[in-house]
Amino acid sequence: MTVVVALALTLVLLAGAAVVLTHEPSRQAITLSVFGLALSVLFLVLQAPDVALSQLAVGTVVVPLVVMLTVSKVRGGR
């Protein structure tokens, strides 16, 4: 169990670093989505399926989508 938690935490660490190291905001929306997925895996491993579901829906889908739409708007169309 400890190994799985350590693996999930490492995954979160790597995905978080990827978000920070991505400079282009529209690409960052994608890495943010991967980070959200890693977080939901961690919550699932820590036996919090309710939180994992919320994280999966909000952090992996809705937030990156809103970021992408905002980036597209700020740049003035596609």
Add this chain to the structure above:
Amino acid sequence: MNRTVRIWLFAIGALAIGTCLVIAFVGMPSFGSTFHPYRDMAIRAAVHHATANAVGSVNFDQRSLDTLGEEIILLASVVGVAALLRPAGDERESGPSPHARVLEPTRLLGYVMLPLVLVIGADVVTHGHVTPGGGFQGGVVVASGVHLLYVAGSYRALERLRPIPLFEAGEALGAAAFACIGIVGVVSASAFLLNTIGQGSFGGLFSAGTIPLLNGAVGLEVASGIIVLIAKFLDQAILLGGRGP
């Protein structure tokens, strides 16, 4: 207040908070330990009201007033976004670009997943008191699933599927239904949001008293709210693409 005084003020505050945090962290139970007094109390209360999902019991029974607060926060946020993102005077609707190309496999996957995601979302809402999930999670799944129609079909098809005034009403109705179920608790028993109606049998679809009803209200509110929220962003990004003349 000059710079030196500000730095001293910050240093005193930071030292006090830092000391408190260190004391708190040192006294915390170790990671993964079996000492969980709140878990034991919450699960006892959940089983007492025939609720299989203890997290659902905490959210919609033991601390349902907090959830009502969260629903109102979500409602206020969506209203705020809608007010901020209304088309400004110098913006004109250009309509979606007719040349938007979608790969055929993406289109197929979108059409296959659309009904599946909607059913999964409805399942997560209706079984929130039995299995992990609930109104919030299921509502977000339904709301994001609806937008698969934009990925697979077109923006016009999405607009026909989700008439915005209907979902604006749905959001308000969901929030109002939550408060009304709370008032039933006042009228029929003694306290706001008290879980009083028949509890049913543990683990059944019709169990846990008011929790499935509250889940339904929250599901309606969250699904409608997120759909309205994304619609406002989509309108800005797609219909009002340019910054106007």
